[in-house]
Amino acid sequence: DVLGSRGLGDVYKRQVLLIILFLVGGRTFSQVHYSIEGSTDHEYEGRKVALVMLEEDNRQADSTNVVNGKFIFKGELLQPCWAAVCIDGVDGIFTVLENGNIRICTDGKEGWCEGTPINDVFQKSWREYQVLNRAARDDFKKLDSLSVETERKKELYAITREKVIKQTKEFIKRTVYENLDNIIPAFWIRLFQEQITGDELNAMLAGASPVLKSNRFITKLLSVQEGSSFVDSKVELPDSTKVYLSDYIGNGHYVLVNIWASWCGACIAELPEIRNAGEKYASKNLKLLSISIDRDRKDWEKALKRLGLPWTQVLADYSFVNSYGINKIPVLMLISPDGVILKRNFGIEDLNRLFQN
Numbered sequence: 387d388v389l390g391s392r393g394l395g396d397v398y399k400r401q402v403l404l405i406i407l408f409l410v411g412g413r414t415f416s417q418v419h420y421s422i423e424g425s426t427d428h429e430y431e432g433r434k435v436a437l438v439m440l441e442e443d444n445r446q447a448d449s450t451n452v453v454n455g456k457f458i459f460k461g462e463l464l465q466p467c468w469a470a471v472c473i474d475g476v477d478g479i480f481t482v483l484e485n486g487n488i489r490i491c492t493d494g495k496e497g498w499c500e501g502t503p504i505n506d507v508f509q510k511s512w513r514e515y516q517v518l519n520r521a522a523r524d525d526f527k528k529l530d531s532l533s534v535e536t537e538r539k540k541e542l543y544a545i546t547r548e549k550v551i552k553q554t555k556e557f558i559k560r561t562v563y564e565n566l567d568n569i570i571p572a573f574w575i576r577l578f579q580e581q582i583t584g585d586e587l588n589a590m591l592a593g594a595s596p597v598l599k600s601n602r603f604i605t606k607l608l609s610v611q612e613g614s615s616f617v618d619s620k621v622e623l624p625d626s627t628k629v630y631l632s633d634y635i636g637n638g639h640y641v642l643v644n645i646w647a648s649w650c651g652a653c654i655a656e657l658p659e660i661r662n663a664g665e666k667y668a669s670k671n672l673k674l675l676s677i678s679i680d681r682d683r684k685d686w687e688k689a690l691k692r693l694g695l696p697w698t699q700v701l702a703d704y705s706f707v708n709s710y711g712i713n714k715i716p717v718l719m720l721i722s723p724d725g726v727i728l729k730r731n732f733g734i735e736d737l738n739r740l741f742q743n
Contacts, residue, residue, distance in 0.1 A: 418466055420483045422459040424490035426452050426473065433474040440468040440480075441602035443705045457490075465597060466504065466569055473497065480512070481505055482569060504568045511561050511570065518557060522550045555581055559590070567595045572603040579711045580731040584611040607711045615725050617709050621677065621700040624690060631675075634698055636725025640672045642737070645710075645717040647680045648689035653716040657693060659734045664697060670741055671723065677702050679712065 424435065435457045437448040450457050452473070459471075463483055470478035471490050479490055479497035486502035498512075499505045525546050532539060558578055562571040571590070575582060582590075587607070591599060598604060610617055618632045635641050644660050646653035664674040674697035680686040686701055706712075719730040720740060729740055 418463040418483060418485055420459075420461055420463070420485065420488060422457075422471065422481070422488045422490060424452075424457040424471065424473075424492075426455055426457075426492045427494045428455060429494065430473055430475060430492070431455065435474075436472045438470045438472055438478065440470055441708075443703075443708045465600065467601070468569065468573055468603065471497070471499075480508070480573065482508060504570060507565065507568070508570050508573070511574070515557065518553055522546075522553075525550070551581060554578060558582070562590045566593050566598060569598055569601045571598060572601040575607065576603040576711055577713055579607055580714060580717070584613070587611065603711075606709055610710050610727060610730075612727050612729060614727055616719075616721055616727055619702060619706040619709060621702045621706065624687065624699060624701075629700065631700075632725075634673070634675050634700075635721050636723070638671075638723050640667075640670065640723060641721045642667075642672060642674050643719040643721060644674065644676045645679060645712060645715055645719075646676060647678055647715055648685045649680070650715050654689075654693070656716050656734060657695065661695070661697075663734060663737050667737070667741060672741075674698065675700070677706065679707055679715065 422437070426433075430452050431454075433452050435450050435452060436446050437459050439445045439447050447469070448459050448461070450459065461483070466482055466484045468480065469483050470480055472478045473492065476492055476497050479492075479499055481488055481490070481499040482502070482504045484502050484504050488499055488505055489501040490497060490499055498509055500509055526543075529539065529542050529546060532542070534542070555578075558574050558581070561574055565571050571594070575587065575590070579587075591604065606617075608614075616631065616635050618630055620628055620630055622628055635643075642660065642663060644653075644656075646657075648654075660674060660676075664672065676695065676697065676699050678686045678689075678699065678701045680689075680701065683701060690699055710717075717730070718732055718734060720728045720732075720737070722728050729736075732740070
């Protein structure tokens with residue numbers, strides 16, 4: 387008995403020792419030790435600075451204030467991830483939290499990151515995108531100033547839009563393939579996911595490194611591609627009741643999901659067509675579900691009263707936006723009776739073809 391007790395005691399001690407080593411040594415599992423050092427112009431003195439984790443539904447991980455034109459963040463992570471440094475009065479400065487000393491700089495007009503390998507490469511692609519973006523805005527401004535017939539202007543708009551989309555896709559494709567060993571592609575794919583088909587996404591990621599494939603932006607986008615089951619999310623009804631998307635999706639009927647907001651003119655313009663589609667295809671077992679991403683609940687409630695929409699209306703938070711990679715609205719998704727995403731990022735005019743097939 388004594389020997390048996392000692393044996394059990396030894397086993398117990400070893401188990402306790404392993405637990406202690408695990409808890410104490412947990413910090414050794416951290417792969418990323420980042421340091422952010424920021425410098426700003428004197429006009430930002432005393433302002434709040436927040437470190438926002440973009441991959442975690444914009445969670446604020448830390449905050450400080452500008453003191454003597456400086457601010458500092460330090461931390462540890464299991465793997466590199468996307469974040470934003472948000473200074474009051476400056477657009478969020480995108481950065482990759484990676485090993486090393488990341489420098490955040492501002493010049494009174496804009497901010498940028500530098501100082502670590504991935505951030506230096508990202509900054510180069512960011513500047514290239516800004517050039518493309520400015521050129522596109524200039525092209526559309528020129529079209530606005532043209533004195534031509536309405537139909538001709540529509541044609542020119544369509545041609546210009548196709549050119550911009552083509553240039554953007556070429557930029558994304560090149561940037562992705564040049565950075566398959568890091569998480570830079572995750573940012574651009576997340577930003578322009580509506581322009582990338584599921585097949586294109588899979589082809590891009592075929593040769594990706596594990597760190598890119600395991601990035602939260604990528605894993606979330608892969609989970610909501612056509613052919614995948616919808617991802618459930620908590621939302622609110624107009625009377626503030628908390629419900630889930632699964633209360634309306636995957637229950638034996640097709641669902642046309644419309645993602646919109648009260649401030650989106652194109653969204654408002656599309657609502658009558660959505661209503662018509664709901665009536666037209668009711669016999670095909672189609673139901674409508676509108677999901678608003680309004681940040682101000684009162685704006686959403688006012689819009690509902692003004693518009694009088696007779697189908698189910700819900701309000702979502704940023705976790706829904708992040709889960710589905712929503713960057714631009716309006717967005718349409720068609721979901722099957724058993725909850726599979728059949729189509730997303732399509733036009734209401736395509737519904738005829740979808741139901742005929």
